[in-house]
Amino acid sequence: MEDWFNTLSQGLLLGGMYALFATGLSLSFGIMRLINVAHGDLIVLAAFAAIALVEPLAIGPIAALPIVMLLMAGFGYLLQRLFLNRTLGDDPLRPLLVTFGFSIIIQNVLLEVFSADMRGLDAGTIETASLPLGGDVAVGVYPLLVAATAVSVIGALQWLFYRTALGRTFRATSDDHRTAQLMGIDNRRVYALAMALASAVVAIAGVYLAIRTSVGPSDGPQRLLCAFEAVAIGGLGSLWGTLSGGMILGVAQAVGLKLDPGWGAVSGHLAFLLVVVLRPNGLFPKTRDR
Amino acid sequence: MNPLEVHDLHAYYGDFRALHGIDFRVAAGETVAVIGANGAGKSTLLRTITGLLPAPAGSVVFQGRPIGGLPPHAIVRLGIAMVPEGRCLFPSLSVEENLLIGAQFGCRGPWNLARIYRLFPALEEKRAMPATLLSGGQQQMTAIGRALMSNPRLLLCDEVSLGLAPLVVREIYAAMPLIKAEGAAVVVIEQDTGQAMRIADRLYCLQEGRVALEGAPRTFTPERVSLAYFGV
Numbered sequence: 001m002e003d004w005f006n007t008l009s010q011g012l013l014l015g016g017m018y019a020l021f022a023t024g025l026s027l028s029f030g031i032m033r034l035i036n037v038a039h040g041d042l043i044v045l046a047a048f049a050a051i052a053l054v055e056p057l058a059i060g061p062i063a064a065l066p067i068v069m070l071l072m073a074g075f076g077y078l079l080q081r082l083f084l085n086r087t088l089g090d091d092p093l094r095p096l097l098v099t100f101g102f103s104i105i106i107q108n109v110l111l112e113v114f115s116a117d118m119r120g121l122d123a124g125t126i127e128t129a130s131l132p133l134g135g136d137v138a139v140g141v142y143p144l145l146v147a148a149t150a151v152s153v154i155g156a157l158q159w160l161f162y163r164t165a166l167g168r169t170f171r172a173t174s175d176d177h178r179t180a181q182l183m184g185i186d187n188r189r190v191y192a193l194a195m196a197l198a199s200a201v202v203a204i205a206g207v208y209l210a211i212r213t214s215v216g217p218s219d220g221p222q223r224l225l226c227a228f229e230a231v232a233i234g235g236l237g238s239l240w241g242t243l244s245g246g247m248i249l250g251v252a253q254a255v256g257l258k259l260d261p262g263w264g265a266v267s268g269h270l271a272f273l274l275v276v277v278l279r280p281n282g283l284f285p286k287t288r289d290r
Numbered sequence: 291m292n293p294l295e296v297h298d299l300h301a302y303y304g305d306f307r308a309l310h311g312i313d314f315r316v317a318a319g320e321t322v323a324v325i326g327a328n329g330a331g332k333s334t335l336l337r338t339i340t341g342l343l344p345a346p347a348g349s350v351v352f353q354g355r356p357i358g359g360l361p362p363h364a365i366v367r368l369g370i371a372m373v374p375e376g377r378c379l380f381p382s383l384s385v386e387e388n389l390l391i392g393a394q395f396g397c398r399g400p401w402n403l404a405r406i407y408r409l410f411p412a413l414e415e416k417r418a419m420p421a422t423l424l425s426g427g428q429q430q431m432t433a434i435g436r437a438l439m440s441n442p443r444l445l446l447c448d449e450v451s452l453g454l455a456p457l458v459v460r461e462i463y464a465a466m467p468l469i470k471a472e473g474a475a476v477v478v479i480e481q482d483t484g485q486a487m488r489i490a491d492r493l494y495c496l497q498e499g500r501v502a503l504e505g506a507p508r509t510f511t512p513e514r515v516s517l518a519y520f521g522v
Contacts, residue, residue: 184394
């Protein structure tokens, strides 16, 4: 029994990580209908940005996080403004191709600058500390921090979307960008702001990933897959759906891993397939948000 | 100076020419109706004024300033608001949020939430509802309110009576004098010629992308209007 509780809590906490991976993707899809194939590579880019910063600045990874968030937000803004805005239109293939191109470019630039070595971030004792919950049950402090961050990030985004003028602008532009322009909304600028926001969340995902495990320049597509699965399970465009999608993916993997050590990743993919077959729109599609 | 001057405007959808040199003006505080059969170019005219379709700079002049070719969001911020055909409310926004989004990039002026709710009292009790769950008439009121919230100098209304019951249409048009009293010039596109002739100071009838008739409605005989409308 305690065994299963352990598995469940581990799965949920792992799900927090996946939810963080997926939130940026969910945002860019929700607001711009843009499927960003380079999303995973942006996570890895953020991880390497943090790795490059901690030593010269002599700060810990958590202290570097705000700097990486700012850098990534600026990068995301320019990426959207200078490149991705030009791909938007009636043809969904163009943004796919351009972001696929960016995926390859980012991987190769990282390979050139950082070599193929796997690198990680050291956050000190927090990485191994754990909270005993009585009996044989304990949860790691770091996974707990990751999951708490995921919930707070999504809570904050939800507040932004439904309680602020900027969020209202995001939703209106997402609903109907032509009419939004008739309201004086510069949709291209809104898209750039949305990408900046998504990239700031990507920075959190990247730094947390590099603390958890080591990352290499070509790890992006793997992260994209997790993110994509979490978004698809949760339902396109819904942030709480994305959080639950991440959790479901995490629990499925933990359960699979417990049944057989080789079944971790596969059970995650099976859970994804099962949801997509039974509910092609995901569990919590956007129309149910309100 | 007239708020809006349109000179020799041509508009195209690809190779198809929808407007053949339209001259169109709106004087301060004036209500202008545009009538014409389907495909006469009424909506195209509004789409060109608001920048949704490109136009040469000098062919559309708003308050002395050439606005042809500006992006729609820049044109709207200068004081032109549009009630689009089919209303186009934002489905994931509540009624009140739809109104507020109109104000976000608008000008200062007499219109605010309280005044809109006074103009259309039916909206106030539904303020928190998703806008697309309202009845057609109330959706149209929301769309007009949303446009007014930007305090436009020029209000463009595309087919506000389309698909609405006559009683509801009358209720919506009853608000027009109040809107006019606040000083905005109004352009309405109407399928309903009778309605258009009742409210307009001046009337344009378009036919196949050209102005077939222009002037004060009371000076026209029904025969002249139907000749301009149908071209037979």
